[in-house]
Amino acid sequence: MVDVSVIVPTYNERENLPVLAKRLDKAMGKAGISYELVVVDDNSPDGTAEVARNLKLEHGKVKVVVRKDERGLASAVMKGFEVAEGKYFVVMDADLQHPPEVVPELVKRLKEDCDLVIASRYSKEGRIEEWNFVRKVISKGATILAKLLVPATKYTTDPMSGFFALKREVVERAKLPLNPLGYKILLELLAKGSFEKVCEVPYVFGKRLAGESKLGGRVMLEYLIHLMKLAKETGELNRMLTFAAVGASGIVVNEGALYAVYELLGAKSLGALGLAAAGLAGFEASVVYNFLLHERVTFKDRRKGSVVKRFLHYEAASVLGAAAQLAFLLGLTYAGVHYLISNLIGIVVGLGIRYSYSATKAWPA
Known part of the structure; x- marks a missing residue:
């Protein structure tokens, strides 16, 4: 059984995935952490799944799940939780805006005294590279709505983060059934997960190496629906x-x-x-x-x-x-x-x- 399962949902990330795997392997090897890379691909037309399978042959630490009838980042992460073997879970994107070099620090905090560790762009030493004004306004507005509708977001400066680590028990002993919608699985975990202590690790949200951002009107609508659903379920x-x-x-x-x-x-x-x-x-x-x-x-x-x-x-x-x-x-x-x-x-x-x-x-x- 490996120590850590790094869960990466993908869609059209064939160019980014090999770079991610290489940097992650170097960072985890340097820290002496045993891990597996769980790639959950939504049947990408660019051949991302095939690239992932080739990485599995090269490294032997890669697990590949291809979903043909489902779509969505949050549900892909949930699928990753199901097949992951690690004691600890790490969730991150494949586009390298989430630096793999930060993963060992997230795991370290879990092993010390934290149940959920969030990589934050908004903590004292965190920052975002090259976001335009509109993107910053959207992010700030989304954060304010989350703070208003999901009180558990008070535990973090970055409730919209897609980069975080958690103990397996946070998912397995959740207070309510986990049924996330859209892209923000962290909101679901904060609202329903079983945890006592939430910690943060600052990081720099970098530039996308290749491919296109998934943010769009549909994503924002799903976010609003998800917030209202959580507000209803939690009272x-x-x-x-x-x-x-x-x-x-x-x-x-x-x-x-x-x-x-x-x-x-x-x-x-x-x-x-x-x-x-x-x-x-x-x-x-x-x-x-x-x-x-x-x-x-x-x-x-x-x-x-x-x-x-x-x-x-x-x-x-x-x-x-x-x-x-x-x-x-x-x-x-x-x-x-x-x-x-x-x-x-x-x-x-x-x-x-x-x-x-x-x-x-x-x-x-």
Whole structure:
């Protein structure tokens, strides 16, 4: 039985695979690590599987699986898990943007005290070579969505990484069935895997040696669907819907307090100042009401530490959300968008900010 199984899903990577195999073998040999290279190919038309079979004849450390009826990186990795013999798994791409020389360090951390080790482009010493502005924006947006919908991504600076290592038990003892979609298998493992400690190793995300990037509209759509699926399976989607429902019910409290202060308590006689004071009272009443419901319902499983600190964080979330809503209302209306549409967009953005801040600061996972 080998020590490590390096799982590499491929599609049209015939030029990259021999270089990867050579560099990986040198790095693992230098570190004294026994390993196998598991190539899971989706029946590439460029002959990648044949190249892999030739590598098996040359090195004897290569296992080749060709899938003819399935497609997708994440499911290919899952197939690799099934056939792998190692105690430890390493997942990486074949395009050499994931440097094989980093693999021994990932394995070293597993053997020390980590269950899952993520090679991060965004940690202190990591970086990305030659990404354009659009690609950086897409990656940043995808990371923010992951942090919002999959709380377990808090353990890493790079939840979108496709380069990581894990103990076999993380997969075999998963808390929920693993059923990944698209390209981001790491999200599935973070959300459902069985682990106690997640570690990071910085690396430089290099240039693709040959072939074309698989990123496209379909991949991005699959990513969004995968995120929503994970949010539903882990209960985070229900939490978000509950948060929105509580916020909607808070509107009644807001309006009621506004009316009471303005009409019944006489603030109306003070003119604009009275209206502002009544509006502030209505806002604060809804904040208190919403906070109490979130404590009892939405985040009842995350009440940690001081209730005062939780309330202050929620207050800040509410203020930020209200400011964002007002900014979108004024900005978009000024730009020519109908004020009702502008306000609706502001409400959605404000809700997202309230939830994100609340879920990460007031009631962190």
